Amino acid sequence: MNKLIIVITIICVWAFLYLENNYITTTQINIKFPKLPDTFDGYKIVHLSDLHNKRFGEDQKNLVRKIEDAHPDIIVFTGDLIDSRRFNAETSLDLMKRIVNIAPIYYVPGNHEWRSGRLETLCNDLKDIGVNVLCNAYDVIGKDGDGIYIIGIDDPSIYQAEDIETKVVKREIDRMMDEIQDNDAFKILLAHRPDMFPLYSDYGFNLVLSGHAHGGQIRLPFIGGLVAPNQGVLPEYTSGEYKMGDSTMVVSRGLGNSIFPQRLFNHPEVVVLTLIKE
Numbered sequence: 001m002n003k004l005i006i007v008i009t010i011i012c013v014w015a016f017l018y019l020e021n022n023y024i025t026t027t028q029i030n031i032k033f034p035k036l037p038d039t040f041d042g043y044k045i046v047h048l049s050d051l052h053n054k055r056f057g058e059d060q061k062n063l064v065r066k067i068e069d070a071h072p073d074i075i076v077f078t079g080d081l082i083d084s085r086r087f088n089a090e091t092s093l094d095l096m097k098r099i100v101n102i103a104p105i106y107y108v109p110g111n112h113e114w115r116s117g118r119l120e121t122l123c124n125d126l127k128d129i130g131v132n133v134l135c136n137a138y139d140v141i142g143k144d145g146d147g148i149y150i151i152g153i154d155d156p157s158i159y160q161a162e163d164i165e166t167k168v169v170k171r172e173i174d175r176m177m178d179e180i181q182d183n184d185a186f187k188i189l190l191a192h193r194p195d196m197f198p199l200y201s202d203y204g205f206n207l208v209l210s211g212h213a214h215g216g217q218i219r220l221p222f223i224g225g226l227v228a229p230n231q232g233v234l235p236e237y238t239s240g241e242y243k244m245g246d247s248t249m250v251v252s253r254g255l256g257n258s259i260f261p262q263r264l265f266n267h268p269e270v271v272v273l274t275l276i277k278e
Helices: 002-022 058-070 089-099 111-116 119-129 162-180 194-202
Strands: 025-033 043-048 074-078 105-108 137-143 146-153 187-191 207-210 240-244 247-251 269-277
Touching: 025 058, 025 240, 025 247, 043 058, 058 089, 058 269, 074 187, 074 207, 089 119, 105 146, 105 187, 111 119, 137 162, 146 162, 162 194, 187 194, 194 207, 194 240, 194 247, 207 269
Parallel strands: 025 269, 043 074, 074 105, 146 187, 187 207, 207 247
Antiparallel strands: 043 269, 137 146, 240 247
8 A cells, every 4th residue: 555655656746747847838918018009009929938959749739839829920039949958959940940930930049059159050040941030130020011129139148257248238239229229119129138137128128028047947936936047046037027117028937947957836838928009
């Protein structure tokens, strides 16, 4: 009898841990913006981040189905598509091939793409698939005569010094804002690192989309995430919606894992954002 209880307990624990890492949740977030052009009222964005080569079912069918069910106008991916410690571009590119026909994809690299030493090759492969790669670059999304800017900033972790990282990010954002020269335009920023939100908000970006924190990896009730890169223990920005000044940031809990292989109370996440004209 005791052996049976032990076996059942082991099976239950294994099933729980498996689901924590593999059951994808869809998080619906509606955000109101007074500056949003009227034609973008109801515009839907699927936000993905931090895949780290992970597969969700054969041919990524479980993840692809979640994205299809959302019926997005665009899909954004905010970095760490691959994992630098176990580089496997094929898995990640396969996902992009399967979703690029659902909606236009906009992508910015994360720290793992930079650390892999293969960022240029990966970005070229993504462009060949039809992905819009925004490496310190921007684009205009047009709809019925109106347009909104979508801006991508590279992850600065390659510089490995906080003061230099900040200077590099400011330099690139300043350059792009000078080129845009439209302070009243609605602007979306894709940036892998959420810890720089105070800097992003200084520029008045209407919407900032980030990842990197993996939801804090382990989430506890009333506490939230326990640890995140570049934020340490009890990080401030790990999941969901944050506001500062005129800017709103949404942080994805991501899809895969990196150094620590197990999520707890923190399922992989597909974020579905709906922009609403206030």
